[in-house]
Amino acid sequence: xxxxxxxxxxxxxxxxxxxxxxxxxxxxxxxxxxxxxxxxxxxxxxxxxxxxxxxxxxxxxxxxxxxxxxxxxxxxxxxxxxxxxxxxxxxxxxxxxxxxxxxxxxxxxxxxxxxxxxxxxxxxxxxxxxxxxxxxxxxxxxxxxxxxxxxxxxxxxxxxxxxxxxxxxxxxxxxxxxxxxxxxxxxxxxxxxxxxxxxxxxxxxxxxxxxxxxxxxxxxxxxxxxxxxxxxxxxxxxxxxxxxxxxxxxxxxxxxxxxxxxxxxxxxxxxxxxxxxxxxxxxxxxxxxxxxxxxxxxxxxxxxxxxxxxxxxxxxxxxxxxxxxxxxxxxxxxxxxxxxxxxxxxxxxxxxxxxxxxxxxxxxxxxxxxxxxxxxxxxxxxxxxxxxxxxxxxxxxxxxxxxxxxxxxxxxxxxxxxxxx
Numbered sequence: 001x002x003x004x005x006x007x008x009x010x011x012x013x014x015x016x017x018x019x020x021x022x023x024x025x026x027x028x029x030x031x032x033x034x035x036x037x038x039x040x041x042x043x044x045x046x047x048x049x050x051x052x053x054x055x056x057x058x059x060x061x062x063x064x065x066x067x068x069x070x071x072x073x074x075x076x077x078x079x080x081x082x083x084x085x086x087x088x089x090x091x092x093x094x095x096x097x098x099x100x101x102x103x104x105x106x107x108x109x110x111x112x113x114x115x116x117x118x119x120x121x122x123x124x125x126x127x128x129x130x131x132x133x134x135x136x137x138x139x140x141x142x143x144x145x146x147x148x149x150x151x152x153x154x155x156x157x158x159x160x161x162x163x164x165x166x167x168x169x170x171x172x173x174x175x176x177x178x179x180x181x182x183x184x185x186x187x188x189x190x191x192x193x194x195x196x197x198x199x200x201x202x203x204x205x206x207x208x209x210x211x212x213x214x215x216x217x218x219x220x221x222x223x224x225x226x227x228x229x230x231x232x233x234x235x236x237x238x239x240x241x242x243x244x245x246x247x248x249x250x251x252x253x254x255x256x257x258x259x260x261x262x263x264x265x266x267x268x269x270x271x272x273x274x275x276x277x278x279x280x281x282x283x284x285x286x287x288x289x290x291x292x293x294x295x296x297x298x299x300x301x302x303x304x305x306x307x308x309x310x311x312x313x314x315x316x317x318x319x320x321x322x323x324x325x326x327x328x329x330x331x332x333x334x335x336x337x338x339x340x341x342x343x344x345x346x347x348x349x350x351x352x353x354x355x356x357x358x359x360x361x362x363x364x365x366x367x368x369x370x371x372x373x374x375x376x377x378x379x380x381x382x383x384x385x386x387x388x389x390x391x392x393x394x395x396x397x398x399x400x401x402x403x404x405x406x407x408x409x410x411x412x413x414x415x416x417x418x419x420x421x
Contacts, residue, residue: 002209002381005132021180049192078410346389
């Protein structure tokens with residue numbers, strides 16, 4: 001189930017979102033950005049697993065940073081995690097709406113997305129065991145569908161399609177796609193947020209993290225090459241010349257082979273929805289735990305730290321996350337929402353790597369069932385790449401960076417002037 005959660009949180013990133021990075025950097029630009037981000041996630045995941053196994057708490061980075069760096073740093077780290085988990089689902093909900101709209105053009109994309117929010121928030125309120133089982137089943141279907149897609153498209157792979165207009169924006173095209181490369185792996189850290197509900201977390205969290213990351217790296221490379229190799233990167237970004245970027249790149253690639261009426265095309269769209277639903281549902285699950293922990297300690301109104309008396313789930317936290325997510329969804333700006341979620345993720349990665357280093361020095365004798373290999377190299381490499389990525393994203397997205405840092409500043413002001421006192 002932990003493997004299912006780890007892959008499920010992320011797998012929608014294979015189905016949509018990443019292709020927007022091709023418009024920023026072309027094939028080579030996004031490929032180089034993705035290689036850098038793969039190194040980030042390998043080093044980060046092993047380092048984060050040390051924290052998750054040593055401190056198996058639902059708050060994730062919030063609990064780790066609070067212990068190592070103090071309450072103020074813990075608050076900022078926890079808030080960045082909540083921002084990531086609140087802003088990622090609206091982008092996925094928009095893609096769910098776009099996929100469903102192909103079958104039911106009479107229904108609005110936004111209406112479908114809001115309905116999805118209500119249904120999967122209700123499922124998560126109902127119970128974590130049912131939610132995790134559902135997540136495992138649809139994740140297996142989503143992985144199988146990506147393998148079917150690769151099997152259908154790779155026979156039509158042509159290296160010339162990879163090389164065509166491959167580096168249109170030069171080296172700037174390596175930095176601009178970073179948020180979309182992160183989208184390939186965003187939210188895998190959510191595995192740590194169910195540590196309290198995991199049997200033998202000191203052992204099983206490591207297995208869940210490691211197996212999920214390996215699966216995702218293989219699927220990332222396979223999906224990237226098989227999609228672009230069919231007809232070039234423009235074909236899976238723009239449905240038609242002059243059209244806005246698409247939220248459904250895999251159907252665009254397959255349509256070049258089968259047309260949009262073949263059974264395989266419809267199979268991809270039908271089962272492809274499973275990948276979007278897996279991530280949507282999984283991140284809702286993790287975000288509820290992160291918000292719950294803030295409510296438990298009184299950093300937000302304590303009502304959000306309450307557990308439902310019947311279902312034993314963070315119902316109030318899930319409901320407030322849903323309301324905030326729907327507000328973000330109604331802006332209609334998928335690319336911008338993804339970018340803000342990535343700002344939150346990178347801040348989380350920076351704080352968590354500093355925490356790994358600080359706890360080794362501050363509490364050298366703390367029980368650590370798992371120790372990150374190649375310490376301190378792994379956390380330092382992850383920290384450096386995360387900082388570089390955050391700087392690159394800030395310089396290229398100044399207005400979105402301003403919005404993100406204003407949210408952090410407003411949150412910190414709330415904490416400093418009201419909560420601490």
